[in-house]
Every structure is written in C-alpha cells, then in structure tokens.
Amino acid sequence: MSRPFRLSRRTVLRGAGSIAIALPWLEAMEPVQKAQTANAPARRFLAVYQPGGTVLERYRPTGGETDFVLSPILSPLEPMRNKIVVLDGIDMKSAVGEQHQGGMVALLTGTVQNTPAPPAPTPTPSSAYAKGPSIDQVLATRLGTGRRFSNLQVAIRWGTGKSHGLLHPINCLNYADNASFTPLAPRLDPQAIFTEVFGSVGTVDNSWDRSILDAVDRRYVALAGRLGSADRMRLEQHLEQLRALEQRLSTMRRCSAPNRVDTTGYNPTSGLDSSDTGSVEDLETDAKIPTVGRFMTDMLVMAFACDLTAVGTLQWSDSEAKHTFPWLNLPEHHHYYMSDGGYRPAELEQIATWYSAQHAYLIQAMQTVDMGGHTLLDESIVFFGSDVQSPELHAKTDMPFLLAGNGGGLRTGRYLVYPHPSHNGLLVSLANFFGDPRTSFGDPTYSIPGLAGL
C-alpha cells in the first residue's frame, strides 16, 4: 500500500488506482496507425497538370470556406468535395517568361524562366528552363530514399505541337534537385511503365521486411527481459511501435499491380511527328487518351500503394495540347480552342470539366486504397494546377489550383480565397506539410512564407 505511487499501463486499462487520467484522446485511444498518420508529415506527393487553365467564371465556387458550392467545371468533384481544397486568388507571380513556358516552369519551381529562349526543338538544358528545383523533386529528395523509384513522372499525349515530342520548356514541369536544375522528361509509354514499375510486384512479397522486423522484434523482447522495469517499459513501447509498423507494412504490401490495360493504337511518342500548328493529327492515339489516362492514374496510385515511390507527377499533355478530344466530339485540338482558333470558352469549359472528372477518379482511387487503418489519400497531398489561369490572355492570376488529401494534417472540404499572394507561398506550404520547415521556395523575388490558413 505504501509503495510509491506508480501508474502502470495495466492500471490505466483497469481503471484501478482511482486516478484521474487526462488522456489526450487521440494519442491514447485511437489505433496507433491512425494517430500516427494524423500527426505525421504527409508521406506522398502527386502533382497533376492539366493544360489550358480554366474558364474562371465557370470554375470559381461560390459561398464560404466550408459551405461553398462547386461550380459547373468543378461539379464532377462533388463526390470528393470533402477531400479537396479549392484555392482561389493565388497568383503565379514567378511565371515570368514566355506565355506558356513561363507558367510551365514556374508551376512547380516558383522560379522565372531562364532567358534567352532556345531555338526549338533542341533547347539546351538550363538555358530556357527553370532556375530552381521543382517541389516534387525536393520532396523526392526528402522522401524518396529506400524506394524503387525516388519519383515517377508520367505524361499522357505529350510533346505535341512546337516541341515535336522532345523535352522543351513548353512541356517540362520537373526540375532536378541538383545544382543545374536539370529538366526531367516524363515517362510516356504506359506498357513500358507497367513492366518497369510492376514487373516484379507479382513475385515480391513482404517476406523480407517481415523477416527483418521479426528479428528486430526478438532483440527487443530478449533485451527487455533483462532490464529494470522502467527501461523495460521503454523497450516495450518501442516494440509496440515496431509491431504497428510491421502491421502497416504488411497491410500495405497487400498491394497488387493494377490490371494491365490494352493500349493498342496509342502511340506514346506521337509527339515526335507533330507539327508546330497541330496540323498533323493522330486521331487513333487521341481516341485512346481516356483509356491511357486511367491506366496511368491506376499505375501511379498503385505505385504509391505498393510503396514503390512517394512522389509522382501526372501530366496531361503539355501546354501546347495540340491534340483532339474525339470522345468529347471536339474535332479541333485543344490549343485551337485556347487561342489558335480564337478564345472559345464553351469548348474550353467542356474540356476543363472533363479534366475535373479525371481528377475525381484519381482522388477516389486514392481514397479506396487502405494503407493499414488509413487510406492512401489520408497520407498524401495531390496538387492540381495548370500553366495559366486562362488561355485567353495567358493570365496567371487567380490560378485554378486544387489540393486533395489529408497528408500532414491538411484540412480539406474547404474553399480558400487568398488576397493574391505569390504561389511560391503555396509551394512553401506544401513543403511544410511534408515536414520540411523551410520558409521560402523558388525565386527569392517572389518567395513568401507559407500561406496562412491552409
């Protein structure tokens, strides 16, 4: 009776000892994995690019932060409304350079386009590209170690128009986290990607990790038995975390390769044959865009789910977007509706709405992957953006930016209107969600601290 007052775990559980215990609710009562996810930095980052911006008056939600009403263009996202943040009023101030190129370069880097512009189609690296690394590559440096792919960039129907299928500031979003900010080309061939990424998944199981963690587990058990009670308790705590980790890993390893989709007829390097004006058509490839898009999406999602990578970019075409939309009954190419054929908001709205539906599919797919007590979406952040707000004037104010996912504790189901901060602040915030405490990103001229209230 007169032993020092001490509260063991058992006492807590039994409620004996008549002690008032204020347990921070989540830490104590939630399954470990969930608490872990909720408090942890975001784990996975996906950037999604769509060409041509949007039609702002048909895009902007109405209403307040939480009671907002989605616009016609965003209406396909209605089922995922509580998983997204619609960002409004953010200006891509660092998009200084050529009309589309400047936006492509700045979107993920927050830097101005380097000058002078090189002659297409063989720009030299670092001559007209970014002046800093892109956020995905910075995050890949942070998150990528130990996985098969430090990052995965894929693109659909890429290299149209002026870039003739080659890497060019007009189609390049990703810049290496090295001193020369090397522009990085996306992977294009869905079948090759499948083989490379998932070729071995069928045979890889989690026996390696399990065997390692089992052996580690045994060492904790053995040592704990030899220590004093307080020390033992600390090792047992460690053991609990270790077992939770084991569980997370084994749940995660229930991953499987996505179904291999037949993409016959789709020419991933169709861009090589393109003409500046888009006059060279490849309707067969164009018709396959929805199929390939889904397949690429599924592969990225499962690459995350299988922990083959933590960082990805999904690029729908490029800022030229000189391809057609046969399934929308739009016979001209996208750039025609943007500006080449005069600004055509009706068709552009149709296209943008279709992209919203693809985004919804992606978010939904991430939401359905169980990562061991939480979903893939819970631990991720997806950033959707474009190179311009609207193609009409190539405006880069009020960018149509969306976020999805709850990684790093991002609170979704919100419509946030900002007073025209530089989008570099958004890039800072993204880094912060991943536990990178930086307070600036990109070009110092345009860099601001993370966005308030995000």
Place this chain on the structure above:
Amino acid sequence: VLAELARDYEELIQLLSESGAICTLSLSFNNEGPLGTFFRYIGDTGTYIARYDDLVNGKEGPIDVSKVDVSMNVSSSKIANSLLPFEKSGSRTRAWQRCFPPTKCSMGSSGSSGEAWGGPCGKSGRSHAPGASYVPVTSAWVSVRRRKVPGGGPLSPRALGCSVALSMALFVACGRSVRGDGNSASDDAGNGAEAGDPSGGGGKGGASGSSGKGGTSGLGGEAGDPACEPALPPEAPLRRLNRFEYNNTVRDVFRDESRPADALPPDFYDNEKTPVSAELVEGWHRLAHDYAVSVTEDDDAAFGFIDCNRDVESETTCRDVFVKSFGAQAFRRSLDAADIDELTTVFTTGQSLGGNFRSGVRAVVEVALQSPEFLYRPEIGEPAEDRPAGWARPTPYEMASRLSYFYWGSAPDADLLAVAERGELRSADSVSEHTQRMLTDPRVRDVVGYFYPWLLRLHGATYQASGDPAYPTFTPEIARLLPRETAELGVALTFDARGSFASLLESPFTFVNGPLAAFYGVPGVSGGDFQQVNVSPNERVGFLTHAGVLASSALGTVTNPPRRGWLIMNALLCTLVPEEPGDGPLPPWPEGLTTREFFEQSTAGAVCAGCHQMVNPLGFAFEHYDAAGLYRDTENGLPIDATGTLYESDAAGSFDGPRDVARLLAGSADARRCFVRTWFAFSQGRAATENDACFLERLDEIFVNAEMSLAQLHVQLSLSDAFLYRPEVR
C-alpha cells in the same frame, strides 16, 4: 503510447484537503487543433470526456460542472520540465504558487451530477464543506503536445492562454493518505524504496510523505544525506540516441558522413522522456534499410565490409567474421554466443530470401541498426562490491559508451572498446585516466557545441521573423546559422578562453562568419568560417543577446518578451514557469503601444499576472532587440523601456537592459546551481534526484573554487556517482 503516458501521468497535481484527504487533479488544457481537442478521463466508475469547457460522460451525456467553483485557468503547457534540475526543489513550488496561488475549491454539492463525481472522490468530496482549501502538493503539467499547423494556419483565439483558457478540474482520486509523490523519473530506485513513510526521511517516499504532512515544505527536498553516501544508487534510465548522436555514431563507426538522422523527427528538449513515436521507429527502420541497401549494392561493396579474403576463405568463414565484427561495432561491445547465433540466423535467412551472400550482409545490417543495442544504450550492470546492496556499476563496455557519448556524443572508438575488453573502466581512477585521452579529441567540442543551443532551446527552434519582408536580411540561411554562434561561443569559452559561467552571460565577444557578420553589421568578416569578434558593448553582452536566442521566440514579426523571460526563468534559473502557448495571434493591438505596453496591458488580468509578473520584466529587458534579434534604439519611433525588477531567486534586483540582467545572473548562486544541474541533467539524460544531492553540492563547491570554470565543470561530471554507478537490475 499508453505505457509512456503512464509515466507522464505519474505527474499529476495532487491536492491536500484540510481533512487530510488527497485529491489527484488533472487538468485539461486548451488544446487546439483538429486532433487534440478533448481529453478523456478514466476514473473508477466511468469515463468522462472533456471538450473545452464541457464535460460529458462516456455516453455523451452532459454533466453539469457549473457548480464546480475551481477554475484554474491554466494555459496549455508542455512538460518541458522533465530535465529541470529543480524538479523537486523549492523554486518550482514557488513558481507554481505564484502562478496559481492555492485555490479554493469545492466539489459542488448535491447540485452536481452524482455520476460525475461518483467515484471515491465523490464521497470524499461531499464530505467536505464547500470551499475547503487545497494546496498543491506536487505540481506538474500534463504533457499536451501542440501540433504545429503547417504553413502557419489560423491560430487559436485562445492562444495567449490567459484570456479564455479552458478550466476544467475533475477530482476522482481522493484517499486518506498520500500515495507518494509520483514524481520519480525511474522505476529502478522507486521500486526499492518503501515510500509513504509520513515521517519523512531520505528518498522519494520520504519526500512525498512530508509533502503530505506539511503541504509544500517537503518539496524543498534536496535532502541529501550529509554523509554523502546516499543509501540509494543513482538512477540510470535507459538512454536512446538522439539525432546528433546517431549521426556521429554512423560517421565514426561506419564512416557514413551523410548525417542521415537529420531526416528523423526532431528531438525534444526532454528527449529521453518523450515516448518513442511511430515516425521515429519508422524513420530508424528506413535509415537502417537505406544504409543496408547502399552498402550491399553488389558483392564488392558487401565484401568491402568484411575483413575476409573471399578468394581464399569460404563464404561461411566470411559470414562468421562479418557477423562478429559488424555486430560488435553496432552493439558497441563484443557479442555473446546468443547474439552470434541470432545474427547468423538473420544472415542465413537473408541469404536464402535474396539468393546471394550480400543479401545476408544486408539483413544483418538492417537488423543490427534497428536493434536496441544500437539505438539505445542498454545497461545491465555488474555488482559494485564497494557499495551497499542495490548498487551496481556499469560493465566496462557500458562505461565505455557512457564516456564516449558524454564526451564525444558518439560511439566508443576501437581504443576504448579494447580498454573495455581488458576489463578496465571499473573505477573512478580508471575512468579518469581514459577521460584524459578523450578530452584531447576534437569531438569533445561537438558535444559542448550541442549543449549550449540545447540549453537555450535552439535545436529545432523556429524563427518566425525569418523570411518575412519586414526583415529582409533575416534569411533562412541566417536562421540556420544562428544557433552556431551560441555553440561556437560556448565551445570557445569552455576550451579556448578559460571561460567561466559568468563569461557566458557577460562575454564581450562572440563568433560570427561572413553571412552572420553581415546580418549583425559587423565589418571585416567574410567566408563561412566562424571567427571571434568583439561585440559593441552598448549593444550586446553574452549569449542571452545572441540573435538566435532572441529571435527564437518571436511572435511573427514582433518580439515576445514573456517568452524571452520564460526562457531565462526556466533555462537559467531552473524555475519552472508553465510554458506559454506562444504561437497564437495577438489580441487587438491598440495604436501607439510599444510591445512592452501591449504585453503589460494584455497580461495584467488576475489570471495572467501570476506567471507574467515573473516572466515579463525579464523579457522587457531585451526589448532593444527586435523579432530578428537585431538591435534597435526605438520601436516604431517609440522609446524603449528596458527597465524592470526580478523578484525570483537570489538574482533578484532591478535592471535596465540586458547588461544588468546578465550581471544579476552572473552573480547569482541560484543561477550557478541551476547551470550545474542543467549540465548534470544533460549528461545523465534525467533530472537530479535526492540521491544526487550530495554530489551536486560538492560540485557546486568545486565549481565555485574553480572560479566557475566551464572546463572544470565539464570534466567533473564524469566523476560523479551518477556517472560511475547505477541501480542493480532485479
């Protein structure tokens, strides 16, 4: 998680009623954010959930708390106290009492829901007359980890903590006698102590007993045995590697200089007491995995690890050589037969899973680097014949690690391991002899350079003003460099300049490199290397005026004097003042007020004044430094008033500006004692207890006699009982 919570909740607030009944009180704090907004209380008879100011039972039925008239508006507090050297001493009690004077409380009478108070406490409570007086017996703060909102999101309207902080008290544990002070950091000693002897006496039990009897007096308890041979051995809780030590260890043992642990979650000030988190365990897992993969990319790499000629020797021989040598390096001791068996099994399993030799290597590396023998510093000890029963000493290998982590922040080198292998390091003399060699190694500077930023809470500090357009020169690079200045000064004063405690506070020079010199406006320094420069005597004095220290507390672009004062009270006077939730938005700031006037007005209320009258004046002394830590003559054109009075401790006195504060602290025995105990806590990874009192008093004396020499203090710490002994493991 629960297990570690249990440790935290040993530290509850207990109240002594006039009748002698003890109520254990836990407080729920204003814990903002989507995740931590409520608390669950488990009592004998039910579970209660407190959400802000509401209390519901386990079935969400509301409970009327309007009749509870206790309302201690305690702001959210982190348990940053665990290493505070005065954990059980009078200073803390004083701080507590001044913050929260003994409060009248009653249990509410029949009006309150019987269910709410239905436990033993309910009975006990009802037996008291309303308004019975309670006194805090032990005081501590429940750990509430506030989640930082990434990107500096919308902040709590409650944030200044004073205005509307939640008040919620729930009494469920009342008994007739004191159950012990529950404040001990370790089981090991506590297990052996028969506590609760109300007549007092040495040891924890005694301390709590007398607390129970005499209200607060027992907390003065550095009641060491005057004969300097405490009956109980020094506590020696398990240590784990922090990021600094992990990086150093892999650098020294595996020649990996990539500082991989920088990717781990940041350490806490009281790291050893902070439960190991899921992120940390996963981070360690990942580092082990990455390293193992990187060193086994091909056979050449894998064999590069092994002192074995694969053209001549068999794979089995090479395997055995590898397991033994790598295991010994990772575990910092020679392996026993069981270890060898186990790691050999790991090897063969890996080899068969991967289908090649190098997969076996990889598996052993992965397992070893996640093993407790690598990530922690487990000690079993061996009998100490020269000491009473219950005492033990670390084995030679364990002592080698104690020495190397204390002096080098890293693993023992081959020489030290060889010394351990020979069975030395079993006496103070032997330890002292090897200390001499260790002190000649440049790594001693790294540890001291780690200590000073730690002391001032600079590891992982966030510099809110950095990157703000209002402070164009305060770039992230500068923010990264600032803690280095403090580290460099501490190192130089310890090893090069024969510095004393006072010189830390009053140093007329500091260390900057090119970028920092430009930031400070110091001419004539360029390049990345730090060099000594004299400070302008009117502008700077000692380490408290380092921009890194001053800017670490900014509230956005304005200074946060209470937090600056808080730091001095806690870090230099060991007076635990509850932590301010300093990340909130400010209440409306009327035109024309200086920061000082603003804080004077906004913290003047009765609820706030208790703590703020302690911390504010010390902070005001530093108002000549803006939120970036740069000197200013005026604030927005308004004159700066840096005068004030410190009432706490023997450093009490009036001051005008930091020079006076530095002088008061430099001459204060309390500050000096605090410094000694903080170093002790740093070296031991725990707060001092009664068992250490005798040594600490002697160390105080040595420190004074050595004219407060920082170098002397550093060396003396490895000669304590706490360093040389440990409790027997039973």
